[in-house]
Amino acid sequence: MSEIAFVLGLPLAGGLVLAAYGDRGGAARLNVLFNLATFVSAALLAARVVDAGPVTAYGELFFIDSFNVFLVALTAFVGFTTALFSRPYMLNEVEHGRLTSRMLRLYHSMYQLFIFTMLLVLLTNNMGILWVAMEAATLTTVLLVSLYRTPASVEAAWKYFILCGVGIAQALFGTILLYFAAEKVLGAGGNALLWTHLNAVKGDLEPTVLSLAFVFLFVGYGTKVGLVPLHNWLPDAHSEGPTPMSAVLSGLLLNVALYAVVRCKVLVDGALETHFAGNLMMGFGLLSVVVAAFFLWRQRDVKRMFAYSSVEHMGLMTFAFGMGGPVATFAGLLHMTVHSLTKSAIFFAVGHAAQKAGTQVMDEIRGLVVTNPTIGWALMLGSLAILGMPPFGVFASEFLVLTAAMQQQPWATPILLLALGVAFAAIFVRVQAMVFGDTTARRLPHPPALIPVFVHLAIVLMLGLYVPPYLADWYRQAARLIG
Amino acid sequence: MALSAQLINLMAALLLLIAFAMLAQRRILSLIYLFAWQGVVLTANSIVVAYSTGQTHMYYSALLTFALKVIVLPWILHRLIRKLDVRWDVETLINIPTTMLIGIALVIFAFNLALPISQLAGTITRSTLGIAIAIVLLSFLMMITRRKAVPQVIGFLAMENGLFFAATSTTYGMPMIVELGVALDVLIGMLILGIFFFQVREAFDSLDLRHMEKLKETDR
Numbered sequence: 001m002s003e004i005a006f007v008l009g010l011p012l013a014g015g016l017v018l019a020a021y022g023d024r025g026g027a028a029r030l031n032v033l034f035n036l037a038t039f040v041s042a043a044l045l046a047a048r049v050v051d052a053g054p055v056t057a058y059g060e061l062f063f064i065d066s067f068n069v070f071l072v073a074l075t076a077f078v079g080f081t082t083a084l085f086s087r088p089y090m091l092n093e094v095e096h097g098r099l100t101s102r103m104l105r106l107y108h109s110m111y112q113l114f115i116f117t118m119l120l121v122l123l124t125n126n127m128g129i130l131w132v133a134m135e136a137a138t139l140t141t142v143l144l145v146s147l148y149r150t151p152a153s154v155e156a157a158w159k160y161f162i163l164c165g166v167g168i169a170q171a172l173f174g175t176i177l178l179y180f181a182a183e184k185v186l187g188a189g190g191n192a193l194l195w196t197h198l199n200a201v202k203g204d205l206e207p208t209v210l211s212l213a214f215v216f217l218f219v220g221y222g223t224k225v226g227l228v229p230l231h232n233w234l235p236d237a238h239s240e241g242p243t244p245m246s247a248v249l250s251g252l253l254l255n256v257a258l259y260a261v262v263r264c265k266v267l268v269d270g271a272l273e274t275h276f277a278g279n280l281m282m283g284f285g286l287l288s289v290v291v292a293a294f295f296l297w298r299q300r301d302v303k304r305m306f307a308y309s310s311v312e313h314m315g316l317m318t319f320a321f322g323m324g325g326p327v328a329t330f331a332g333l334l335h336m337t338v339h340s341l342t343k344s345a346i347f348f349a350v351g352h353a354a355q356k357a358g359t360q361v362m363d364e365i366r367g368l369v370v371t372n373p374t375i376g377w378a379l380m381l382g383s384l385a386i387l388g389m390p391p392f393g394v395f396a397s398e399f400l401v402l403t404a405a406m407q408q409q410p411w412a413t414p415i416l417l418l419a420l421g422v423a424f425a426a427i428f429v430r431v432q433a434m435v436f437g438d439t440t441a442r443r444l445p446h447p448p449a450l451i452p453v454f455v456h457l458a459i460v461l462m463l464g465l466y467v468p469p470y471l472a473d474w475y476r477q478a479a480r481l482i483g
Numbered sequence: 484m485a486l487s488a489q490l491i492n493l494m495a496a497l498l499l500l501i502a503f504a505m506l507a508q509r510r511i512l513s514l515i516y517l518f519a520w521q522g523v524v525l526t527a528n529s530i531v532v533a534y535s536t537g538q539t540h541m542y543y544s545a546l547l548t549f550a551l552k553v554i555v556l557p558w559i560l561h562r563l564i565r566k567l568d569v570r571w572d573v574e575t576l577i578n579i580p581t582t583m584l585i586g587i588a589l590v591i592f593a594f595n596l597a598l599p600i601s602q603l604a605g606t607i608t609r610s611t612l613g614i615a616i617a618i619v620l621l622s623f624l625m626m627i628t629r630r631k632a633v634p635q636v637i638g639f640l641a642m643e644n645g646l647f648f649a650a651t652s653t654t655y656g657m658p659m660i661v662e663l664g665v666a667l668d669v670l671i672g673m674l675i676l677g678i679f680f681f682q683v684r685e686a687f688d689s690l691d692l693r694h695m696e697k698l699k700e701t702d703r
Contacts, residue, residue, distance in 0.1 A: 128661030135668045139675055146682055154686040155695040157679065158632070165639055165672070166623070172646050172665070173619070180604065180653045188538075190658040208599055 001057035003048060004064070006041035007072065008119055010034055011079075014112035023101040028087040031108045035080040038115065042076035045069060050474060054481075056125060056196060063125035063196050067333075067478035071259055072122050074337060078251045078344050079115045081452035085348045086111070086244035088446040092355050093242065095445045098148055107147060107242070114140040114248065118256045127193045130260055131168070131175050134224065137253060138164045145241040156236035163233040164223055171220020171260075177213035178267075181205045195263060202270030214268040214277050217261070218284075224257035226311045227318060228288040235299075238307035239360065243351030246303055250310040251344035255336050258314060262321050262482055269324075281322025286412060288315025293419040296426035301360045302350050305430060306343065309386060312423055313339045316416070320401045321482070323408050329479035331400030334467070338393035338460050339386070345456035346382040349375055352448040353434065362430050366437035376435045378453040383431040385460050387424045393463030487535035494528040495611035498648060499590070502621040505641060506586055507579055511569070514637050515560045521644050522552030529651060538655045544662055548647070551666050556640060559673055564633060567680060569690060574630040582628055586621050593617035604653050611652040618645030632683060632690040636676055643669055 014034035021027055046069045049055060054065035064072075090107065093099045099107075117140055120133040138161065146157035175193070182192040185204045191197050198205070219230070226234040238246040261281070268277040292312035299305035313335070320332035352375050357365040368376035385392035398420065405413045467475075501521045508514045526549040533541030575582065590613075597613035604612065622645055625638035643665075650657050657665075680690065687694040 126658075126661070128657055129664060132661065132664030132668055135665075136671070139668065139671050142675055143678065146679065149682055149686060151686040151694070154679075154682050158683065158692075158695060161676070161679070162626070162635065162639070166626070166642075169619075169639075169642055169646060172643075173649060175661075176646065176650045176653060176657065177600070179650075179657060180600070183654050184603075188655065190660055193658060193661065206603060209603060212600070 001045075001048075001055065001062075001064075003041050003045035004057050004062050004123060007038060007045055007076070008116065008123065010038045010041065011112045011116035011119065014038075015109050015116060018112055019105065019109035021105075023105045027104060027108050028083075028090065031111060032080070032083045032087060034112060035076070035083040035115070038119075039073075039076040039080040042073050042119075046073045050470065060125055060191075060194055060196065062123045063194075064123065065478070065481055066474050067262075067481050068122045068259065070333070070474055070478065071255060071336070072119060074340055075115070075118055075122065075252050075256070078340055079248065081455065082244050082247050082251075082344060082348075083111070085247070085351070085449045085452045086242075088444075088449045089244060089351050089355070090242065091446045092444050092448075096355070096358075099242075103147055107144060110140050110144050111244075111248075114144075118252055121256050122259060125194050125196055126190070127175055127178060127195060127198070127263075130263075131172055134171070134221070134257065134260060135165075135168050137256070138168065138224070141237075141241075141245065141249065141253075144245050145237045147242055147245075148240070150240070153240035156233075156240035160233045160237040163230070167220050167223025167230060169220070170216045170223075174213045174216030174218075174220055174264075177209055177216065178264075181209040181213065181271075195267075198267050199270070202267050203273075205267070205271040207272050210268050210271040211276055214264060215280070217264045218277075218280055221257050221260040221264070222284060222318075225254055225261065225314050225318065226257075226288075227284045227315065228291040228311065231288065231292070231311050234311060235304045235307040238310070239301050239304040243303070243347055243354070246307070247344040247347035247351075250307065250347065251340040254310060254314050255340055258317060258321070258336070261318070265321065266482055275324075278322045278324050281318050282409065282412070283322075285315045285317070285319030285322055286415060288312065289319065289419045290315075290415060293423040293426070296423055299426075299430075300362055302354060302362045302365065302430075302434070303347070303360055305362070305427065306346055306350065306386075309423065309427060310339075310343055312419070313343070313386075316398070316401060319412070319416075320404070323404060324482075325404065325408060326476070326479050327400060328404035328408065329482050330475050331397050331404060333475045333478055334393065334463070335397035335401065338397055338463055341456040341460050342382060342385045342392070342394060345453045345460075346379065346386060348450070348453045348456075349378040349382055352444070352450070353379060355444055355448075362434060365434045368435045372448075374450050375448065378450055378457070379431060380435045381457055382453065383427055385457060387427055388420060391461060391464045392457075393460040396464050396467075487531055490531050491528060491535075491611060494524050494531065495614040495648075495652075497524050498528075498618055498644075499614050502618045502641065502645075503583065503586060505637070506582055506621060506625055509579070511564060511633060514634060515557050515564070518560070518637050518641060518644075519553050519557040521641060522548060522557070525552065525644060525648060525651075528648070529656070532651060532655060536655060540659050541651075541656055543659060544656050547662065547666055551670060552640075552644065555670065556673055559677060560633070560637070563677055563680060567684060567690070569631075569633065574691075576628045576630060582624065586624060589620040589624060590617040593620055600653065612649060615645055615649035615652050618642075618648060621645075630692055632680060632692060635692070636673075640669070640673075 529545035593616035594613035622642035
């Protein structure tokens with residue numbers, strides 16, 4: 001499985017090379033190249049796993065099944081398109097004097113390392129390493145959130161570090177408890193934390209310890225998913241960091257954290273044979289959807305608003321995975337994919353719009369469709385997609401979640417519909433004004449990169465009209481694994 | 484065995500004592516020394532456990548703890564406060580006697596929480612799990628009640644110490660690869676925070692976290 005070595009080795013090497021290469025011209029292109037290479041190896045890995053089924057590699061250090069391989073491919077893809085977007089965006093920021101080119105060195109190096117840590121979370125078979133990589137993902141992004149060195153961005157980074165740090169410490173305690181339960185069945189040593197081994201003996205694990213462990217793991221990783229009431233870091237980190245960071249945080253990191261929660265849930269479900277983990281996830285998921293939908297109304301900053309929209313969508317996915325069953329899990333996986341693509345596309349468009357207007361305050365961004373029709377339409381279409389308008393893919397996944405909810409948890413359906421309606425109104429009103437109002441824009445020295453936006457939206461549109469059979473198969477396999 | 488069990492209990496008691504001393508401490512330099520002492524006791528505890536149970540990997544873990552928590556981290560912290568020139572007193576949000584009372588309540592809660600788990604554990608260290616959870620909670624309390632950035636970070640590191648102690652008392656430590664990874668994370672985290680402190684001071688002219696209350700929903 002040399003593909004794994006490439007998938008993990010390329011971004012790691014990229015981080016070191018870009019740190020050494022420094023701020024000479026072409027660093028941004030190098031960043032794109034590394035991400036492209038990572039994406040190609042991820043695609044090859046995916047093709048291999050889809051053919052051969054779940055595999056472990058390098059002495060069971062890594063484990064790949066259809067659930068994580070599709071996230072690996074998605075992560076590498078969005079990592080690549082974001083790098084494409086980030087090149088002109090960051091150059092514009094340097095021209096506007098918000099960044100020095102020295103900071104770009106830190107940015108490019110950390111960007112690669114961040115992609116590396118996320119891929120490690122996804123690929124590792126060891127629940128302890130998963131924790132380590134998740135914490136490393138926070139560490140690599142702290143200095144990126146504070147990249148602009150403004151008081152607000154430093155404050156956001158501090159909040160991000162402390163809240164996620166404390167949260168993830170809970171997850172470490174959960175991991176210790178998990179190891180404690182596993183050690184009794186599997187014996188001491190490294191094997192007792194391997195997910196494949198745990199999965200094989202999950203029925204024998206001590207239920208009391210595991211339910212306690214899940215509470216801690218859920219709180220810990222849930223903080224990184226951005227579930228209410230642990231979401232406070234998320235809007236700050238998204239709004240104050242550079243926009244490519246917002247795109248990968250929203251589009252990728254939240255997914256990766258949710259992946260960790262779902263992996264833990266599979267183990268706990270097997271040990272408990274009750275719906276404890278699912279209920280916990282449904283409760284917090286629903287709470288996140290509702291609270292985020294109402295918070296959307298109070299936002300003035302465009303990136304903050306879409307950050308809350310991410311909280312809402314992550315809540316919806318958590319709810320879907322919590323509900324369980326083939327339809328809901330399928331919907332959750334589909335929603336993970338389309339949300340990740342749509343949200344990063346929106347952040348690309350928002351980033352350029354904010355650069356043009358010179359502000360992130362929504363009241364001051366006006367008339368995008370006049371000054372730059374492509375950005376304007378990109379933002380409009382992206383917003384319609386994320387709001388769940390047909391024929392985009394988000395509509396399909398939300399529709400599936402709602403249908404599953406009607407069958408399994410009818411009480412939750414009106415609450416979900418209400419929250420989605422509130423969110424729709426909140427976002428649509430704002431975006432409409434930004435796109436069609438009177439103009440305030442300025443010219444950008446570097447032409448914006450809008451191809452990634454339309455590529456993402458085209459894929460989301462396609463997924464709404466037609467899910468290719470191999471992808472559907474893929475989701476179904478994964479849904480069977482998760483249960 | 485009886486002697487080592489008593490020694491382990493003694494270490495646990497010392498750790499709890501240090502955790503309370505940290506809560507009560509008003510000077511930042513003493514706080515760093517206390518943190519280093521916590522590392523010393525953790526190391527000693529790991530050695531006793533390793534010796535009495537024959538778990539050789541605990542020796543490595545003890546070595547790692549000593550290097551990281553007694554030497555490297557306190558040294559970085561020390562250098563930081565010298566460079567930042569911030570040897571001011573620790574300011575608290577709640578006065579110290581009240582904090583101590585809350586701390587006592589937390590310890591009682593921790594023992595209740597640990598009871599069902601430690602009954603399942605077969606290790607000779609199981610009675611100390613309550614203390615481990617208590618240290619985690621006390622460090623958390625310290626983070627909440629401190630106003631300045633450096634004491635908050637020491638609270639964060641002390642919390643990690645508590646978690647490490649919890650791992651030792653329930654399972655004789657995590658697998659080595661995981662412990663190495665955690666240690667690496669803590670070290671990198673500390674280095675990044677070091678850089679970050681300078682950014683905080685540059686942006687706010689102080690390390691007082693009261694300035695960091697701008698990002699709210701309503702006034703923006």
